[in-house]
Amino acid sequence: MGFSITFWGVRGTVPCPMPTHMGFGGNTSCVEVKAGDQHILIDAGTGIRMLGKRLLKDGVTEATLLMSHTHLDHISGFPFFAPAYTKGFRLRIISGHLCGSPGIEAVMERQMERPLFPVPMRTMGSNITFDEIAAGQSFRLGEDVEVRTAPLNHPDGATGYRVEHQGKSIVYVTDTEHVPGQLDQNILGLIAGADLVLYDTTYTDEEWQNRIGWGHSTWTEGVRLARAAGVKRLVLFHHDPDHDDKAMTALEKAAQAEFPESFAAREGMTVTLA
Numbered sequence: 001m002g003f004s005i006t007f008w009g010v011r012g013t014v015p016c017p018m019p020t021h022m023g024f025g026g027n028t029s030c031v032e033v034k035a036g037d038q039h040i041l042i043d044a045g046t047g048i049r050m051l052g053k054r055l056l057k058d059g060v061t062e063a064t065l066l067m068s069h070t071h072l073d074h075i076s077g078f079p080f081f082a083p084a085y086t087k088g089f090r091l092r093i094i095s096g097h098l099c100g101s102p103g104i105e106a107v108m109e110r111q112m113e114r115p116l117f118p119v120p121m122r123t124m125g126s127n128i129t130f131d132e133i134a135a136g137q138s139f140r141l142g143e144d145v146e147v148r149t150a151p152l153n154h155p156d157g158a159t160g161y162r163v164e165h166q167g168k169s170i171v172y173v174t175d176t177e178h179v180p181g182q183l184d185q186n187i188l189g190l191i192a193g194a195d196l197v198l199y200d201t202t203y204t205d206e207e208w209q210n211r212i213g214w215g216h217s218t219w220t221e222g223v224r225l226a227r228a229a230g231v232k233r234l235v236l237f238h239h240d241p242d243h244d245d246k247a248m249t250a251l252e253k254a255a256q257a258e259f260p261e262s263f264a265a266r267e268g269m270t271v272t273l274a
Contacts, residue, residue: 003033005031018244065094068097090129093129096134135151158215
């Protein structure tokens with residue numbers, strides 16, 4: 001039934017729905033991976049709202065949501081995810097960075113409690129289950145989808161995911177901060193030989209120097225990792241809200257000059273692997 005990824009939200013930090021940003025998109029992080037009969041959603045930024053509408057329109061009744069972490073730009077779309085309110089819909093939420101207390105269920109619930117949100121999570125009508133794993137573990141979804149994970153260098157922790165299906169692989173690596181001159185071995189192991197890698201390219205090298213410790217990386221580090229790991233295609237992801245379409249076009253051009261098989265993620269784009 002194929003293997004593809006669709007970008008529903010490509011920004012980091014905060015939505016930026018301005019005319020100057022619409023070429024690449026203004027919603028925060030959310031992608032949809034279709035792998036055979038599995039619908040795999042990664043992160044619940046504001047992009048998940050429109051994804052939810054599409055799932056219901058297409059008659060989808062079951063999905064798995066993988067959470068990289070629970071900073072606001074990656075969870076704030078969840079209260080607006082229509083399938084979660086739909087009776088009969090089955091949603092499994094998996095987190096790899098919150099083993100212990102509070103767990104993923106408590107964090108997702110907290111943002112929907114008053115005075116932050118008027119409708120509590122317990123009133124959602126779907127069948128929602130929560131699972132926590134330790135980053136570094138692997139698991140299967142269905143009979144023919146393997147998911148591998150790795151811990152990332154980010155404040156409060158984060159998890160990278162590698163989804164394998166039909167001999168192809170898609171890897172989601174955001175949010176993470178590099179150490180100059182030291183390729184992250186956790187990431188190298190996760191992306192080795194991958195067909196498509198989404199990498200946190202929030203900042204330019206110059207911007208990053210003033211934001212060390214914020215938990216993000218650069219397109220130049222993404223290129224270094226992709227080369228070292230034999231990655232086939234590199235996707236620039238988690239765009240800074242201060243980077244308008246003109247800036248993003250320049251970033252993409254610069255990255256392609258160094259690594260031709262790279263491109264910047266655009267909201268609404270679908271890439272098919274098989």
